Amino acid sequence: MSEQNTVTSRRSFLGASALAGVALPHVHAAENNTIQVALVGCGGRGTGAAINALSVTNGPTKLVAMADVVPKKLNDSYDKLKSQFADQVDVPPERRFLGFDAFRQAMDSMKKGDVVILGTPPAFRWVMFSHAIDKGLHTFMEKPVTVDGPTTKRMLKLGELSAQKNLKVGVGLMVRHCRARQELLNRIRNGQIGEIIAMRAYRMGQGGGTAPPKPEGISELAYQISRFHAFLWASGGVFSDYYIHQIDECSWMKGAWPVEAHAVGGRHYRGDSLDQNFDVYSVQYTFPDGTKLYFDGRNMKGARDEFASYAHGSNGSAVISTLSHAPGMTRIYKGQKIPTVTSRKDLPLPEDPNLVWAFPQPEKSPYQWEWDDLMEAIRQDKPYNEVKRGAEASLVASMGRMAAHTGQIVTFDQILNCPHEFAPDVDKLTMDGPAPLQLGPDGKYPVPEPGIKIDREY
Ligand SMILES: NC(=O)c1ccc[n+]([C@@H]2O[C@H](COP(=O)([O-])OP(=O)(O)OC[C@H]3O[C@@H](n4cnc5c(N)ncnc54)[C@H](O)[C@@H]3O)[C@@H](O)[C@H]2O)c1
16 A cells, blocks of 8 residues: 555544545635635734745645734734735735634625635634535634534534535644654554553653733633633643644544543642643543553743654554654654654764664644645645544543543543533624633632542633
């Protein structure tokens, strides 16, 4: 089987729509071959995704509409994109939209077959994706795509609907598009490390997800959105928002989603922060065949950093991620001894007699690959819908988070069927209305209490 076939069949197994042979309506790109793009959520990643969209080399692209809830975010993003891409950015003031309805207005200014980028905090994903489907827009949406069970069920249904309409949908788990990881997957499938017997992944950094008391002059809702990593309704917390990538890449390499999670975690040094996160998480995920993935997350100043994923096989071991997401620097070793690389200071890698294979450097960014692949699928009308696997990855992240937050073993079915929807009225928010999370009488937001709150996380 060729590498591409292996990768494709594995993707199908993990949930990407396998639609070949099904008659689908062809959603055309604009007549003149230019694919028009709208950006909703103009922060760091949204702007980065727009840069990637405008940088594809397989045909012309143009940014034509932008939407955000914060004027400065939109203006800064516009200035950056305009200065870098000049005529490829055609967003006059009448196509720059602000407020909770801005996403609708931006999408309503587009034509069927155009593309919308959803770069807001995850809570808004299902609301905005529903409208994109109604408008016949291809979509790129950042991960996570859901933060709890009820929104995952909703997203899975929306994914089916978008596939029926032949809409191409990318989800920002860009590592799946990294050629170094794809080649590693192929080698693992071909048995180069034997059977996978254990996996390990670490995302340990110097902090994140804090929320000092709200300053004067900003509404509670605007504050929570601006600090979305701090609040479970908005992002799923640092667990979902940060750790999903490695949980996803390990599950991809393993060829299955974990069926249950057993986890610990705690709050040590939150200082004056009122967020809902723990400082440390340690999760044991179990795959259907009993194999474990051990994931450690820590957000703590002064402690050791590591941001890497590993697979251990019966006949060798593999590095899936070395230093963050890119470059992947995927490698295979004889035996189980993998040299530790925790910072760029450790590069270049020392000579190692156990090294069997390493992907050649330098590598192209997976953030660019995911856009090249999406635009290619749109232009060639190839089946391309990553919603199911994106929703499942988000759910599996929520499963580990809920296990740590409740102190219980949580299964895939339990998290999928857990009725706790963190922000049931997220589609009805207004600028001056209440936030989905309220301060308690103690002046603090509710936090998880493992062993005390066991059916819901807060
Ligand atoms: N794939 C990756 O490696 C990667 C990296 C970074 C971020 N992300 C994801 O991208 C998303 C955004 O993260 P970020 O770091 O860019 O955050 P950010 O705060 O920089 O950007 C979010 C933007 O969305 C805007 N926004 C919030 N609610 C909105 C609404 N209802 N309508 C319109 N605009 C709204 C905010 O004002 C802000 O400009 C998150 O889901 C995050 O997980 C992915």
